[in-house]
Amino acid sequence: MATRLVQVTMKARDDAAVGRFWADALGWGVSSEGPGVTNVEPVGFSYPDPVAVCVDVLAVPEPKTVKNRVHLDLATTSAAHQAELVARLQGLGATPADVGQGDVPWTVLADPEGNEFCVLEPREIYRDTGPIAAVVVDCLDPAVMARFWGEAMDWTVHEVADDHARLRSAKGVGPYLEFVRTPDPKTGLNRVHLDVRPYPGDDHPAEVARLKALGATDADVGQGDVAWAVLADPEGNEFCLLTPL
Structure with a gap:
């Protein structure tokens, strides 16, 4: 059994507006499950x-704070x-963001x-990923x-260094999943998280057990009975x- 990364979920006070921003930013389409x-x-x-x-945007009442x-x-x-994309994104409502990046060749922005x-x-390395080069996760220990x-997914680990690690689908397509070392520990619930999905015919409870055996734990984000x-x-x-x- 295995899983694969299928979407990134963002929480937002206005899911439709944030979803439209990301659809326009990526040149993708937008729809609604409800x-x-x-x-x-x-x-x-x-x-x-x-x-x-993909990107899913879920409406929540709480504003972003960290x-x-x-x-x-x-x-x-x-x-x-790069310059054209930055200008277009700012025209869509993005704003410059300071996350302590200093003088770097990339541009840090924030959505609405x-x-x-x-x-x-x-x-x-990102020439064939599509508009999303990588999904990046801050962490204390990339290794x-x-x-x-x-082990949780059937993606291939491409690189592991002291300050970062990189995975990609075993099919060699789509964006990378990257882990970047940061000194800051996690506090509170993440406003953006990963969604993974087993393959057709896999046993969901057995997959839960497998992931727990690898080191995953149960989490309560107020999901209720789902x-x-x-x-x-x-x-x-x-x-x-x-x-x-």
Whole structure:
């Protein structure tokens, strides 16, 4: 059994507005599962497919108060493309953000509700990822996180260093999942989290048990009685194990 990363879920006070921002930012389409849930995915996309990690936006009453531990990095193909994309995103409502990055070649912005993201300078490694270069998770120990997520999913671990680790779908398509060392421990519930899904025919309770054996723990985010499982990785980052599909 195995899982794969299928979407990133963001909480927002106005899911429709944040969803529309991200759809316009990525050049994707937007739809809704119902009140309070906005889905963002490529037009014509057949979900799930590792060629893209989708974005789900969930309505919550609480405003954002601290820096997110999970963010998106956007890919560019040239210096001109980077400048053009930054200008376009600011026209859509993004604002400059300071997360202590200092003088770096990438640009840090925040979406209309303050969710930080980066517009990267051109990098060869991200030339074929699509608009999202990477889903990035702050962590205390990249090696521990790479070990857990590399066993939790059927993605390939590409690189593990002292300050970062990188995984990607074994099919060699879509964005990377990256873990970046930060000195700050996690506090409170994450406003952005990962959603993983088992394959068709897999046993959901057995997959929950397997992930717990790897180091996951039960997490309560107020989900109530739902079909999916809410767990936390070894550093306490909440994630959802969706039903097989």
